[in-house]
Every structure is written in C-alpha cells, then in structure tokens.
Amino acid sequence: MDVSEPAIRVEGLVRSFGRTQALRGLDLEVPPGTVTALLGPNGAGKTTLVRILATLIRPDRGTARILGRDVVREAFAVRSLIGLTGQYAALDELLTGRENLRLIGRLAHLGERRARARAEDLLHLVGIAEAAGRPVTTYSGGMRRRLDIAAGLMGSPAVLVLDEPTTGLDPRGRIEVWELIESLVRQGTTLLLTTQHLEEADRLADAIAVIDRGRIVASGTDEELKRRVGGEVLEVRLADAGQASRARAALEPMAAGPVRVEGALVSVPVRHPSGAVVHAVRRLDAAAVEAEDVALRRPTLDDVFLVLTGHAAGADPEPDVWRVA
C-alpha cells in the first residue's frame, strides 16, 4: 500500500449496459482522510461507479484504483481495502444485527475473536446495541441503514463507500444516518458518498463532484459550487401562472443565472440575498404581476444542474416529443 497514492483514483472510466452508456469517461480523485460527495440525479451513473469500485462489475475502459490497487487486476486485494454500503440494504433479514456483523467479520477474515469484538464496537457506534439480539426484520429503515453502514465498516476498510445512504429514509432516519456519518468523518474515515441532495453533500462532504450522464461536470467545495450557482435562489409563487413570462422579464435583471419557470413557480438565482426579497416585490409591483409568495431558499441540486449543464437534472439529452408535460 502506497501512502502517497490517493485513496481513490478513477481515470477515463467508461461502462455501458447494452445501449445505455452509464459512464462516459469519468475522472475522480479522493485524497485519504477526506469526504467526497458524488452529487447527481437518478440515472447519472453513481451506482455504476460504486459497483466498479467495489469490484462487483468491470469497466469497459479506463482504470480505477483504490490506494494504488487496480479494481480489475487486483480485485482480491481491493476487497480488503474497500467497504461498501449499497443503495439497498444488503442484510440477512432472518439473522440478528449482531449475527449479521459477525458474519461479515468472518468473511472479512478478521478471525473469530476480532469479528466478535468489532461487531460489538460497531453495534455501539451505530446505536443499535440494544436491538443487536433481534432479527433484522424487526428493525426500522434507519436502523437497517445504520446496520448496513456498520457492515461496510466491519473489515476496517481504508475507504468507505456509501451509495445514497439516506435515500428512502424518513426525516428522523436521515438525521440518525447523518449523525453517524459525521462521527465517522471525525474519526478520519476516507469516505465517498453518493447523493441526490445538495444539502446532504453540503453538510457531510469536504469536496463535491457533480455527476451528470456518466461524467463529472463540476467539482469543488460546496462554497465554490454555490458561487457558481449564484448563492441563493429567490422563489416567487405567482397568483396566476399566465403572468409567468412578465414575471421572468421583471426579475431577469437581478438574476445571477438562468431563471427557471415551472407553472406558477419562478426561480431566480441571486448573488446578493440581502434585500433581494424587497427588491423583487418592488419589481413585480412595477410590472403589475401579482405574487402569492416570495421567499429565499438555498440552491438545490436542480439549481446546480441548470447552471452547470444548462438542462434540468434527470432530463433527457434528446428532446422527448412524446413525453407528457
């Protein structure tokens, strides 16, 4: 293991499934001891990348290395370096939480004593020590996800990969998982996590890489990305959707990026949030546009996407004439 190597280095990764190009030349680097969020909409290629890194599938072209080890040629070595928690919990429902972790520990070849000890440590770390003796069928979604993350940690991997760790969780489960990830980050775990939510990437990661249709389209800190989006977003809900184009014209001069209109909702990226609401209300008044609500919100993945790629997140690159609006 070479310490000067990045924890993850991906170069020119290409992978297709039949006619679908899931990855089209993806580059990514994750330095040791850092947290990188791979931010992208459904279908962007996040899971495909994660599965290649975990040696579950092979790339068609390009290379991926974990601490210098090639995921194809040195797959067996890579499996001892990487811990994976997939998008869907991979737990044995009939076994207890404790039995699940011990099983993974044995299969990670920790030896019986260490497998048992590490299982107990992790059950405490992820906060399911009291439920450890119950079968997983009785666990809530948040508990399953935390147990699944613990399973990814059993082999003390050098790199932990979490694929959409909070997708499908209720708000409470999401906060539990966030707190767990934050405690891992404090311990210096090298982490790659995928997400569809800018807020999540923002909260958990040092660096964010935005993925769109199999390529990284932007990367940097959340501040850098938000600067490109233009800070915050002013949202205007019109009383009458028919006035949308007049509202757009009125607000365009104060926009820091493309203005988006969806029915009666007009979104305007603004660079200087202070005074933006008052400013907008005056402009709308002057244009005789009636607004039901004017508010500032933080940019979402959709805003980031619109600015970075010029199309909405998840939208098809080709015009889809038969799509029902």
Added chain:
Amino acid sequence: MSATFGPLERISWGLYDTAVLTWRNLLRVLRNPIYLVTEVVIQPVLFTLLFAYIFGGAIHISGASYLDFLMPGIFVQTTTFGSMNTAVGLAEDLEKGLMDRFRSLPVAYWAVPVGRVLADLVLDAFGLGLMVAVAYAIGFRFHGDAGQTLAAVGVVVLWGFSIACFGALLGVLLRRTSTVQAFGFVAMFPLTFASSTFVPVQTMPGWLRAFSSHSPITAVVDTVRHLVLDTPGGGSSTLAAVAWSLAVLAVSVPLAAYGFRRLTR
C-alpha cells in the same frame, strides 16, 4: 487472488469461507421456524405417511411390501426436491443484494454456492433420517446387509449432491426466486413422478414408460431399491445411477462456476 497466495492457502481460505457460509445458511433455517417445521420436518413425514397409506392399499408389489418398495423412491424424491431449495436460496441472496455484499468481501468466489449446497445436504440428511425413523415405526426395514445399506445411503447422497449442484446452476441462471419456483413446479413434479419412484414403470403406458425407464430418477431409485430390498440384478441401474450423477455434476459445476464469475461482467 493476490500473488502472495499459494494454492494451499487459497483452498484453506476458501474452505473457511465455505464453512462460515454453510453455518449461516443453517442458522437461517433455525431462525425460520415455520420453514423448519413445514419443509424440513412435516413435508418428509407427510410424504412418507400419505404415500404409504394412500397407495399402500392399492398397489401390490410382488415380493415386497409397498412401504419397502416406496421408501427408496421417497428418499430420492426428497433429495431431488431439495435441489430447489439450493436454487431458491441462491436466487434470494442475489435478489436481496447479499450476493453483492459477499462478493465485495475477500471471499473465494466458489464459497457462496458450495456453502449453499453443503447446507442443503445437511438439511437433506436430516429429512432423510427423520423419514427413516417414521418409516421404521410403521414397518419399513432395510433388507440388505450393513454394506448394502451404506451403499444405498451413498447413492442417495451422491445424487443429492449432484442435483444440488444443478440447483446452484439454476439459481445463478434464473436469478429470481419466483422464476426458480415456477421452474421447479413445472420441471420437478413430472420428473420425479414419471419414474419408478411410486410405481413400477412396467405399469405405465408405452410412451410414458419409454420416458420413465430412461429417467435418471428411475436409475437412482432402482439402485437404492435393489440395495434396500436386497434383490439381485441391480448392476445396470447402479451403473446408470452413478453415470447420471457424475454427468449432472460434470455439467453443473463448471457452468455454475462460470455463472458466478460472470456476475462480475
């Protein structure tokens, strides 16, 4: 595998993985009392009692009691059906994402199917033991000597192993529990019934007899039956039974291994 691994280390590493996974598969059964009671306990006992008492009165076999004639058939049918558990178990691991978890760990690629097959053989053995006990209580006897009885057990176990490996192939080929179950229902019932399992094939109409007398199930059942009833002339069926078992193994093992490697496409 890494270059620092000699062949012996690789095998012992994989055997450890296999032992861990076999234990996990058995623990799952203990944790699933309904499955344990219905599939592992009630089904073999029910089959024994139902067939013995329902067919027993109607079917007369010259030179043997129907129960003694029947039991070798039931042994083979139970192990043959058992292969569907192998297939369903692997398909379930594929569906639930556990296969991905195992494959993302430094586990020998063959340990997952082999651990599955071994666990199912343990369950088969348990079911067979139970059936023998129940059948003994209602009058069944092994008529051969200890060597013949042991040989009978050996033939059933060899067949059980081969057909479980075929089950592993089905699991990795079909990949969905619902598909495996549908296949099992459609293929396993005709295969086990159109054979000498319950009645002598001579009683069947010509076309069915042609099929049944060439069925591997018939070969295995006849072999076990000769050994249990201590009747002469079992030589050709023994040869066929062993040949069939080895043929099923020779097809299933490499193809299943290929299927498992291909999961990493």
